[in-house]
Amino acid sequence: MVKLSEKHALVVGGTGMLSEVSLWLMEMGYQTSVIGRSKEKHDRLMKKATHSDLMNSLKVDYHNHSLLEEQIRKSIQKYGPISLVVSWTPSTQALEIVNKLVSEYIKHWHLYQVKGSRRYFNDDILNVPSNCTQSSIYLGFILEGNHSRWLTHEEISAGVIQHIQSGNSESLIGRIHPYEKRPN
Numbered sequence: 001m002v003k004l005s006e007k008h009a010l011v012v013g014g015t016g017m018l019s020e021v022s023l024w025l026m027e028m029g030y031q032t033s034v035i036g037r038s039k040e041k042h043d044r045l046m047k048k049a050t051h052s053d054l055m056n057s058l059k060v061d062y063h064n065h066s067l068l069e070e071q072i073r074k075s076i077q078k079y080g081p082i083s084l085v086v087s088w089t090p091s092t093q094a095l096e097i098v099n100k101l102v103s104e105y106i107k108h109w110h111l112y113q114v115k116g117s118r119r120y121f122n123d124d125i126l127n128v129p130s131n132c133t134q135s136s137i138y139l140g141f142i143l144e145g146n147h148s149r150w151l152t153h154e155e156i157s158a159g160v161i162q163h164i165q166s167g168n169s170e171s172l173i174g175r176i177h178p179y180e181k182r183p184n
């Protein structure tokens with residue numbers, strides 16, 4: 001039976017450091033399609049979800065473009081158009097496939113792209129469809145006195161959620177400068 005959802009989100013790489021973002025989207029009532037290869041990671045996320053009925057596990061390697069396309073298209077047909085995508089992937093090609101597919105089914109949608117600090121200085125070019133509002137969340141580091149460290153998963157997810165709620169076109173979690181103080 002087709003179960004069309006009013007709110008359908010997709011999290012590319014949503015079983016790792018963005019797990020809390022996937023769970024938050026479910027709490028917000030989004031049917032949430034989550035991409036990641038490992039069944040164990042999907043199972044762990046599913047166990048944590050208080051709204052596990054809203055989780056749609058897409059166990060696919062996003063480098064397998066035909067399977068990626070098939071799985072996303074099936075999800076859209078089952079749950080309705082995707083209006084919100086959160087992406088943590090270094091693969092521009094995979095993300096452009098997602099962009100093209102999502103755009104086919106909806107008038108307007110949002111892409112929240114999570115990016116490592118390298119891309120703050122030297123970003124990859126991404127083809128963004130005209131019906132998509134794209135925004136970037138850069139991951140920096142934390143400086144505590146003389147000591148610096150990378151962000152925790154909790155800090156990353158909380159920063160991404162804050163960014164989505166803010167409506168900003170760009171956010172930085174932590175700091176990028178002074179760049180020479182970043183952790184090794």
Ligand SMILES: NC(=O)c1ccc[n+]([C@@H]2O[C@H](COP(=O)([O-])OP(=O)(O)OC[C@H]3O[C@@H](n4cnc5c(N)ncnc54)[C@H](OP(=O)(O)O)[C@@H]3O)[C@@H](O)[C@H]2O)c1
Nearest residue numbers: 013014015016017035036037038060061062139140150151
């Ligand atoms: N500035 C910072 O502080 C900063 C920046 C970047 C990273 N980090 C840290 O570095 C750690 C490692 O980063 P990570 O990139 O491994 O992040 P991660 O979020 O732990 O894992 C990546 C996510 O993408 C999925 N994924 C990876 N390759 C995939 C593929 N080919 N197809 C489909 N899904 C795929 C993973 O699931 P599967 O493995 O199951 O596919 C997982 O859900 C993170 O834990 C984070 O704390 C810190």
